[in-house]
Amino acid sequence: MSTRITTVSASRGPSLRGLLAELWAYRSLVWAFSSRDLKIKYFQTIFGPLWIILTPLITVGVMTFVLGLMIKVPSDDLPYLVFYLVAIVPWLSFITVFTQTMTSLEAHGALLNKIYFPRLVIGASYAVNGAIDFLVGFAAAVAVAAAYGILTPQFLLAMPVLLAIQMAWALGLGYFLAPYNAQFRDVKHIVPLLIQLYYFACPILYAVSLAPAWAKWLYTVNPLASVITTYRSLLNGHPLDWTGLAWALVASFGMLAWGVAVFMRKEQEMVDVL
């Protein structure tokens, strides 16, 4: 019989160590949730998991045609297909993880009212699926870059770090907003608007080099912009923005820590609100 003693007190929240130990104990639930979501997502579909790759490819195809061939947006010496692929793949994965995590408390209200498990697990399982989506899309980007003969080893080596930044940023923002989304349904109305603005604030459709000098700092402070720009720079050989990257690392993991802290503090109150 285990002698582990769990203490729950009104005055004291769980310790960081206890939290990590618990997440570790529930790690198999992360996999269970993510494989469940994957199955449900492709249940009764004809193409099944092919959709993981079809979604970014179709988006990128349209962008290449409209923005590349018709409008002829400057693409920093990169083929349009590659230029848009390395932006859209992180973006789609980021936005999925962020919105799913943000609505995780609200969407699982019935579950949270009936059973205890570390609530962080839900967001973590979204991150796992977001990473799978990303890796499939990334493989496509690698293949296309190789076909154009511009693939560099640095592009492959930097990927894990850039993926970590992107995920920490998405999860941090998602965890931070999740309790507010559950409590004030206004959040749900504002966020789609902000996402649209953020889409244009990130250098997805265009290159940072097009931005006026006074607005350049916006791309330095935005972790996702740094992620996208770095992918492009590693392929076209332009110098890297080390300040932006260092800041992206600090900001995204800082956001993750803050988001988790807020989430943990508010999450149990939310059950009484849901």
Added chain:
Amino acid sequence: MTWAIQVEGLSKLYRLGRGHGQKFDNFYQVVTDAGLALAERLTGGRSRRILPERLAARPGEIQSEHLVLSAAQFEGAPEGHFWALKDISLRIEEGQRVGIIGRNGSGKSTLLKILSRITRPTEGGFRFRGHLISLLEVGTGFHPDLSGRENIYINAKINGMTDAQVRRKFDEIVDFSELGVQIDTPIKRYSSGMYMRLAFSVAAHLESEILVVDEVLAVGDAGFQRKCLDKMLEIGNSGRTLLFVSHDMDAVRKLCTTAVEISHGRVLSQRRLEAAAAGAEAGDIQPGAGQQPVAAAIADYSLDRRMRSEREWDEAGAPRTPSGTVSVRRAWLEDAAGGVRGSYSPAEEVGVRLELRAEAASPGCRVRLEVATVTGRSLFSTSGRVGLEDAQPGASRVVRCRIPAPFFNPGAFRLGFAVADEARPGAETVIRDVLDLVVAAPGEVEAGGGGDVPLAPVFDWSS
């Protein structure tokens, strides 16, 4: 003894009416409240809506016991709030089976939610030793598009089981559910009965030192419900701590050794339940002789958890009268045509048969038939005498009891027996839960949980 759960000064504050934690009215509420106030003034009448604040503003008036909230629950609470639980302290020992009882709104569900770590206490706290699993609902996290197999994995893992535990228990869960090949069908194609079976099967196999259970056992078809009750008793008897929350005193008496009564957010009493406690210690068999250890009795059940219309005992396992001179070899249900059958319509008579064997010279014995509902509520008993003066040792005798129709309302019943020596009327051997009788109206495949009134005998009236 060491403690399993220790609750100290636990209190929970809830806001009346609107959600907890919302510190201000939202725009919609401001507008509707203003509109109602205006309407009230214009018509000169009182608003039809009773504002919670009005209730709370005059706590002195709320004194009737029939009201869900008592005046004491407003003491020390900010305006518009009340204490769903106030200063609860409890100590539950390892291996104890505790029933928490109380009326609707007494606070027992809140306590359950706090102990399950679903919501946090406002004051105080609690600690527990080991792993705690709570069942507030069966089938939590089930997804209609996934197969029974996939849902077992998800549900077991949500309940804190590890991969290894699920793998080890998986076949047992599938067997227990009796779903067979249907286990790979998406559960949206299951009947509600099948769904409940699957859900309960996972629940019954969860492994933890402490199990907290809500009244979820009150659903599902009767035979299966009984299987789950048995399984839970097994948990209680294997030294695990059980916390059962219910307003059904019968179920609590059956399962628990201690009852904690909660009323208006406070602990009213904590007392030992003699019947269940004695049952647990003496192995569910009344003092007398022919003691069968409870573990063996449970192993017996585990062998065959299906509805039993017939039961046989071999030489070694046969229950005997306290003197040992008469043994019970077979028990079965028989219809009017002489066939063995467990399911009857209310219009059919039911024959109960018991085959006894004289092991040694005996003047005779007395047999008592005990009929209870599937949840263990005793309904009636009837006794008969069997003369064995002329029986040679080794000879068998069949005792017949005919229950004429109409007598039972549709429902599921458990039949048990007690046998005693004629010469020693004080001592008897009780054999519980021997047979299952299902009474179903024609056309119904399986009886439900049984109505409020299990019996419908016809008596003679005259004037």
